[in-house]
Amino acid sequence: MSNQAKTSLPQYLLLNSRLGQRMSFNADRTITIRPGKVEIGQGIISAIAQIAAEELDVDYSRIQILPVDTTISPSEGSTSGSRSIQEGGESMRFACAEIRHLFLEASAKKLNLPISALKIKDGLIYGNNTQAGVSYWDLLADVNLDVDATGRALPKNPNNYEVIGLSLPRKDILSKVTGAAFLHDITLPGMLHGRIARPPSFQAKLISFDQEPILAMPGVKKVIRDGRFIGVVAEREEQAIKAMLLIERHCKWSESALLPDMNELEHFLYAQKSEDEILKDVGGSPSDVGAEINATFTRPYLAHASIGPSCALAWWHDNCLEVWSHSQSIFALKDELAKILKLDPEQIIVRHAEGAGCYGHNGADDVALDAALLAQELDGSPVRVQWMREDEFAWEPFGPAMVVKLSGSVDSSGQITKWHEEIWGNRHIGRAGRQPKPGLLAAWHIGEGMEAPLPVDMPIAMGGGSQRNAIPYYEFPNCKVLNHAIQSMPIRTSALRALGAHLNIFAIESFMDELAVLAKLDPIEFRLRHLKDERAIAVLKTVRAKANWQPDFVSDGTRGYGVAFARYKNVGNYAAVIAEVLIEENIKVKKIFAAIDCGLVINPDGVLNQIEGGAIQAASWTLKEQLLFDRTRITSRNWEEYPILTFSEVPKVEIELINRPDEPSLGVGEGVTGPVAAAIANAVANAMGVRLRHLPMTPKNVIAAMGE
Amino acid sequence: MTDPISLRVNGVEHSIAADPNTPLLYILRNDLQLFGTRFGCGLGLCGACSVLINGQKIHSCDVPLWDCVGKDIVTIEGIGAPDNLHALQQAFIDEQAAQCGYCASGILITAKSLLDKNPNPSESEIREALDRNLCRCGTHNRFVRAIQKVIGMNEGAKHV
Numbered sequence: 001m002s003n004q005a006k007t008s009l010p011q012y013l014l015l016n017s018r019l020g021q022r023m024s025f026n027a028d029r030t031i032t033i034r035p036g037k038v039e040i041g042q043g044i045i046s047a048i049a050q051i052a053a054e055e056l057d058v059d060y061s062r063i064q065i066l067p068v069d070t071t072i073s074p075s076e077g078s079t080s081g082s083r084s085i086q087e088g089g090e091s092m093r094f095a096c097a098e099i100r101h102l103f104l105e106a107s108a109k110k111l112n113l114p115i116s117a118l119k120i121k122d123g124l125i126y127g128n129n130t131q132a133g134v135s136y137w138d139l140l141a142d143v144n145l146d147v148d149a150t151g152r153a154l155p156k157n158p159n160n161y162e163v164i165g166l167s168l169p170r171k172d173i174l175s176k177v178t179g180a181a182f183l184h185d186i187t188l189p190g191m192l193h194g195r196i197a198r199p200p201s202f203q204a205k206l207i208s209f210d211q212e213p214i215l216a217m218p219g220v221k222k223v224i225r226d227g228r229f230i231g232v233v234a235e236r237e238e239q240a241i242k243a244m245l246l247i248e249r250h251c252k253w254s255e256s257a258l259l260p261d262m263n264e265l266e267h268f269l270y271a272q273k274s275e276d277e278i279l280k281d282v283g284g285s286p287s288d289v290g291a292e293i294n295a296t297f298t299r300p301y302l303a304h305a306s307i308g309p310s311c312a313l314a315w316w317h318d319n320c321l322e323v324w325s326h327s328q329s330i331f332a333l334k335d336e337l338a339k340i341l342k343l344d345p346e347q348i349i350v351r352h353a354e355g356a357g358c359y360g361h362n363g364a365d366d367v368a369l370d371a372a373l374l375a376q377e378l379d380g381s382p383v384r385v386q387w388m389r390e391d392e393f394a395w396e397p398f399g400p401a402m403v404v405k406l407s408g409s410v411d412s413s414g415q416i417t418k419w420h421e422e423i424w425g426n427r428h429i430g431r432a433g434r435q436p437k438p439g440l441l442a443a444w445h446i447g448e449g450m451e452a453p454l455p456v457d458m459p460i461a462m463g464g465g466s467q468r469n470a471i472p473y474y475e476f477p478n479c480k481v482l483n484h485a486i487q488s489m490p491i492r493t494s495a496l497r498a499l500g501a502h503l504n505i506f507a508i509e510s511f512m513d514e515l516a517v518l519a520k521l522d523p524i525e526f527r528l529r530h531l532k533d534e535r536a537i538a539v540l541k542t543v544r545a546k547a548n549w550q551p552d553f554v555s556d557g558t559r560g561y562g563v564a565f566a567r568y569k570n571v572g573n574y575a576a577v578i579a580e581v582l583i584e585e586n587i588k589v590k591k592i593f594a595a596i597d598c599g600l601v602i603n604p605d606g607v608l609n610q611i612e613g614g615a616i617q618a619a620s621w622t623l624k625e626q627l628l629f630d631r632t633r634i635t636s637r638n639w640e641e642y643p644i645l646t647f648s649e650v651p652k653v654e655i656e657l658i659n660r661p662d663e664p665s666l667g668v669g670e671g672v673t674g675p676v677a678a679a680i681a682n683a684v685a686n687a688m689g690v691r692l693r694h695l696p697m698t699p700k701n702v703i704a705a706m707g708e
Numbered sequence: 709m710t711d712p713i714s715l716r717v718n719g720v721e722h723s724i725a726a727d728p729n730t731p732l733l734y735i736l737r738n739d740l741q742l743f744g745t746r747f748g749c750g751l752g753l754c755g756a757c758s759v760l761i762n763g764q765k766i767h768s769c770d771v772p773l774w775d776c777v778g779k780d781i782v783t784i785e786g787i788g789a790p791d792n793l794h795a796l797q798q799a800f801i802d803e804q805a806a807q808c809g810y811c812a813s814g815i816l817i818t819a820k821s822l823l824d825k826n827p828n829p830s831e832s833e834i835r836e837a838l839d840r841n842l843c844r845c846g847t848h849n850r851f852v853r854a855i856q857k858v859i860g861m862n863e864g865a866k867h868v
Contacts, residue, residue, distance in 0.1 A: 040808070041807045041808025041809070041810075041845055042807065043807070167804075169801065169804060170804060170806070172806075172809065173800065173801050173804065173805075173806045173809060174790055174801060175790070176806050176809030176810075176812050176813070177784070177793075177797045177800045177801065177806065177809070177812050177813065177816060178744065178784065178785065178788065178789060178790050178793070178797060178813075179742070179743055179744040179784060179785050179789075179813075180741075180743035180744065181743075181744075181809060182743075182746075182810065184743070184746065184747070185737075185743035187738075187741070218727070236726070236730075236734070236738065237734050237737075237738055238726075238727070238730045238731065238734045305844055306808075306810075306844055307748050307754055307756055307808075307810045307811050307842055307843065307844050308746060308747070308748060308756065308808075308810040309747070309748075354808075355808075355810075356808050356810035356844075357807060357808030357810060357844050357845045358808070359844070386747065388750060389748065389749040389750055389751065389754075605804055606804075609804060609807060609847070609850070610807075612846055612847070612849065612850070613807050613845045613846030613847060614846065615846065616846030616848060616849075617844065617845070617846045620846075638749055638751055638753060639749060639751075639753040639754055639842060640753065644842060644844065645848075646835075646838075646839045646840075646842070647834075647835040647836075647838040647839050647841070647843075647848050647851075647852065648832070648835045648836055648839050650846070650848045650849065652849060653849065
């Protein structure tokens with residue numbers, strides 16, 4: 001084994017190098033693989049199973065998947081950032097290649113043939129001219145998987161792929177359309193039901209609480225109070241809910257008006273103390289740059305708003321805490337629970353089970369701590385805690401409000417000569433385990449209580465957070481980008497799909513259209529002039545053809561078309577989008593066309609499903625969504641106060657994938673969100689001649705823009 | 709303790725010992741282990757808990773146990789099983805109509821209720837029927853396509 005071979009292994013295989021950790025060969029001739037990434041609705045475990053089927057040369061139907069489990073699975077960080085195929089897919093790919101090679105070596109001895117003479121079909125290894133082969137399962141006694149990966153067996157050349165590239169069905173849909181499928185559906189013997197009676201607002205102080213009437217309620221087993229954390233456990237779920245509602249009536253709270261004015265968020269963000277950083281500064285301060293324009297773009301706080309509220313099971317038994325969670329970060333959750341509960345991490349097991357759709361950091365980790373705090377008081381009974389809809393809306397970490405201010409110029413030849421950009425908002429990553437202070441909700445309420453830690457950003461080279469996609473992908477001779485990361489957090493915020501890329505791309509791509517108008521150029525042509533990357537150019541040209549883009553289209557005021565482009569994180573997938581909007585009583589997005597280059601495509605239909613979903617969710621953010629609050633409380637508590645697009649309102653989505661088998665796969669979950677928002681705004685400007693710079697595009701914001 | 713209450717679910721009679729004011733949802737999930745009916749909002753706004761009661765689509769989070777006595781309740785488990793799928797369930801699988809899938813069983817129930825009344829709805833009628841079923845993953849168009857596929861099969865059957 002050479003060091004060079006070993007260092008070429010993917011990072012998460014180097015960190016979890018035992019091959020036997022990755023899979024078990026079962027007596028029924030199936031294989032159970034153990035990925036380090038979790039299913040959060042994106043279809044990732046099926047894609048990783050497809051990679052395993054390819055590299056092992058077994059039928060996809062033989063692959064079973066064990067959800068991440070801290071007792072046995074590889075630790076591969078969080079399932080986030082559209083990195084699961086790059087990280088979890090690659091580690092599985094290299095592990096399978098090496099395991100396949102170990103079986104080839106063993107069978108070569110058995111069949112007395114050189115490895116080069118052997119082939120594998122559906123797990124059966126055979127020589128060119130022999131009838132009888134041996135299967136993986138026949139060789140289990142001859143192959144030792146309890147060894148480290150060495151990197152000596154390379155994965156297949158993509159030219160030889162037979163399974164990767166096929167639209168194989170996901171493995172998780174059958175159960176989801178027939179019955180039990182989620183963590184929420186797990187029942188343990190003797191399981192009790194818990195609910196948490198949260199404070200009415202973030203900083204509310206508990207003045208008094210009388211628990212006697214609660215303990216007298218039917219089915220109530222325990223009321224647990226620690227600081228301003230109050231939980232209740234009952235025999236039946238509806239009893240726990242009733243008790244929670246009664247607790248709310250028996251608590252006296254003192255509240256303060258500490259929230260910003262939701263109608264003045266832009267000025268609130270400017271006024272906060274901030275950490276300032278220059279993200280890019282080239283070209284100095286040129287004079288004579290031509291006509292200059294300025295614009296300011298904003299978004300409100302946004303909710304993840306999963307359809308199923310967060311849920312967890314916890315069970316304290318045998319001096320061990322066992323937790324079932326739909327967290328994106330199973331191992332980090334284990335460490336965080338140990339830190340907060342002052343336990344040895346070895347005393348904690350966290351097992352992943354699927355939750356409802358996850359679009360970033362939601363309540364999954366928080367409810368796991370809730371359940372653990374209750375389970376510790378229960379003498380061995382397991383407890384299931386599900387947040388109510390109102391909990392999810394009021395307490396999940398929201399996608400931060402943001403502002404982007406732009407000024408720019410074009411010269412008479414239609415080239416951008418100056419680009420100055422400043423962004424304001426919270427940093428975007430409040431996940432547990434990223435900083436010394438506890439990162440789970442109940443930890444801030446128990447005991448004396450504490451402030452939630454401020455979120456962090458990753459370095460921009462690793463994808464950033466607030467600054468994600470803040471630097472334009474275009475080539476400008478003069479470009480200055482400045483980030484103001486605010487240092488207060490009146491409303492809890494963390495990662496929402498695409499993080500800062502959503503508003504940063506919305507602003508950049510809206511402003512590109514504004515500059516194209518100034519340059520009197522077709523917006524696609526204008527973008528092409530400022531791009532050098534052939535793959536970026538290709539997606540723009542592809543979407544132009546797909547949508548049958550008409551540069552000379554003149555709207556009659558009822559219909560418009562708009563374009564936008566981005567390369568997600570500036571190193572990820574390429575997305576070009578054209579939106580068609582209709583101006584009716586409200587703005588309606590009729591259709592979204594997209595051209596996507598995400599390198600090698602593992603499962604085309606899986607990729608399409610993710611992009612369709614990302615496009616529709618982004619259209620919903622853009623048209624309708626904003627978190628409502630007064631100066632004290634979050635007032636978006638259910639779907640009436642946080643409406644999302646309905647079946648009658650969603651756009652049709654048509655996608656062209658540009659498959660590049662020789663390029664690494666790039667995740668697709670988040671890449672279209674920014675371009676979709678901007679393409680809609682550009683289409684509205686095309687239709688109405690009105691530039692919408694403040695999200696969402698509610699009638700109120702449209703009327704305000706018309707008056708500008 | 710109140711007397712047991714008789715409840716007919718998926719054609720089977722059950723005797724339930726619970727507070728008659730309990731929302732049907734919790735009876736289905738926790739007493740009968742019919743987990744395909746899911747909690748979403750508790751207010752009848754999202755459709756994740758949809759069931760058929762006497763053929764009507766009802767939000768089970770919003771209807772008390774006492775109001776279900778003597779009625780026919782059908783959950784997703786009563787529509788079809790993994791080894792005996794209903795055409796709608798098969799179409800959802802064929803169209804890969806799910807991302808997280810949490811809303812899928814409520815959408816199937818709503819689709820079943822629609823097609824039982826109107827075997828040949830237009831696309832806009834399908835969308836209108838589903839407007840009180842929320843989906844957050846953005847799988848809407850796949851759900852509609854899957855339902856249209858079943859309508860196509862019904863149409864084909866008519867012409868045979």
